[in-house]
Amino acid sequence: MDSMQVCNVPVCELGEGIFWHPERGSFCWFDILGKKLYEQVEDQPVRVIDCPSNASAAARIDEKRLVVAVDDGLHILDMDSKSWEPYLAVEADNSVTRSNDSRVHPSGSFWFGTMGRNAEKEAGSIYHVSQGKLQLLYSNITIPNATCFTEDGATGYFADSALSTVWRVKLDPATGLPQGEREVFLTFEPGIAPDGAVVDADGNFWIALWGAYKVVGFRPDGSSLTEFSLTASNVSCPVFGGKDGSELRATTALEHLDSAARANQPDGGKVFKASTSFRGQVEAMYRL
Numbered sequence: 001m002d003s004m005q006v007c008n009v010p011v012c013e014l015g016e017g018i019f020w021h022p023e024r025g026s027f028c029w030f031d032i033l034g035k036k037l038y039e040q041v042e043d044q045p046v047r048v049i050d051c052p053s054n055a056s057a058a059a060r061i062d063e064k065r066l067v068v069a070v071d072d073g074l075h076i077l078d079m080d081s082k083s084w085e086p087y088l089a090v091e092a093d094n095s096v097t098r099s100n101d102s103r104v105h106p107s108g109s110f111w112f113g114t115m116g117r118n119a120e121k122e123a124g125s126i127y128h129v130s131q132g133k134l135q136l137l138y139s140n141i142t143i144p145n146a147t148c149f150t151e152d153g154a155t156g157y158f159a160d161s162a163l164s165t166v167w168r169v170k171l172d173p174a175t176g177l178p179q180g181e182r183e184v185f186l187t188f189e190p191g192i193a194p195d196g197a198v199v200d201a202d203g204n205f206w207i208a209l210w211g212a213y214k215v216v217g218f219r220p221d222g223s224s225l226t227e228f229s230l231t232a233s234n235v236s237c238p239v240f241g242g243k244d245g246s247e248l249r250a251t252t253a254l255e256h257l258d259s260a261a262r263a264n265q266p267d268g269g270k271v272f273k274a275s276t277s278f279r280g281q282v283e284a285m286y287r288l
Contacts, residue, residue: 001227004215004250004272009038009046011269015251016196017057017102018271020241022282024063024079027241029251029271032056032098037068039079040271049082054117057102059110059286067286069099069112074129088132090114096123101145101196101237105176106153108287111137113144119162126158128177131287137178146197146207149176150220151281157185157205161193166207185222196237201245201279208235208250215250217278228276232268233257240280248274 012031021028026041030051037049037058053071060066066077073090077083091097091114102112109130116123122140126147129135138144138158146159146166153173159166168185169178185205188194193210200206204225205218215238217225232252240248254262254269262268 001214001229002274003229004248004274006231006267007040007249007271007273008043009040009271010048012036012251012253013269014236014253014255015269015271016100016236016253018196018237018239018249018251019058019283020239020245020280021060022241023060025243027239027249027271028058029237030055030057033255037077049077049079052084054098056099057112059102059104060283061286061288067110069102071098074112088129088134090127090134091125096120100124100143101147103147103149103198104284104286105149105156105171106151106284107174107176108284109176110286111147111156111158111176113141113147115141115143119143121162130175135177143193145195148197148199148205150199150203151201157197157199159194159197161195161210164188164190164192164194166194166197186218195235196251198239199281200240201281204278206238206240206248208238210234210236215248228274230267230272232265232270232272233261234268240276240278245280245282246276246278248276248278
């Protein structure tokens with residue numbers, strides 16, 4: 001098992017939603033509970049953007065604009081001016097839920113999830129949005145996670161962390177909409193929660209395991225490929241990026257750790273990195 005090293009970045013209560021922004025040459029991620037978006041170019045000082053609510057995930061529109069999933073739906077952020085504007089209301093009248101997890105499909109459509117603020121059972125959903133049109137894909141999900149896609153757009157993955165299960169579903173490559181029923185791809189033992197995930201350029205599936213101190217890679221057939229260990233238990237989201245796409249980074253969280261656990265995990269809530277022999281795919285931009 002290879003190990004990941006700690007980045008010199010701020011500590012997050014709930015680090016999540018890390019993505020590579022190739023046009024800016026930066027890694028970006030959220031502290032959901034801290035209501036912050038962080039951006040870092042290589043190992044330079046981190047830039048901080050305040051979020052209007054519990055932002056969890058984003059899609060690139062162009063070099064400076066993002067569509068960001070927040071408490072009441074989707075907003076557009078100008079990263080240069082740090083200004084926000086509403087884009088699409090989603091569950092805006094439901095005070096129980098917030099956004100959680102997303103990825104952009106190669107077609108330019110955007111999958112994102114909602115969940116209960118206290119992980120209320122089956123309070124969450126997964127949505128598909130394309131050019132401002134919203135469609136409910138899956139409901140009665142407790143903690144939606146692991147949303148990601150193969151580079152050809154023909155296969156999608158998603159999880160319910162509360163069930164320790166990852167599903168796979170065939171997709172229409174032109175739209176990112178499901179074709180047929182989902183099937184179980186991976187299951188984990190109780191107490192190990194599949195969290196954020198990403199598919200690399202070779203079709204391998206990489207997932208952060210909350211509570212397990214690691215990011216694990218699986219081949220498309222579900223067999224184990226390799227693992228990267230971290231010195232933080234609550235690993236939340238991985239991504240590949242950097243100039244050649246081979247740098248693996250992952251967010252972690254302090255949420256749900258008591259004072260003793262926090263003291264024993266001084267690296268908890270930080271971002272970790274590792275050089276790898278794998279290559280990430282360049283995520284598509286969202287089409288307005």
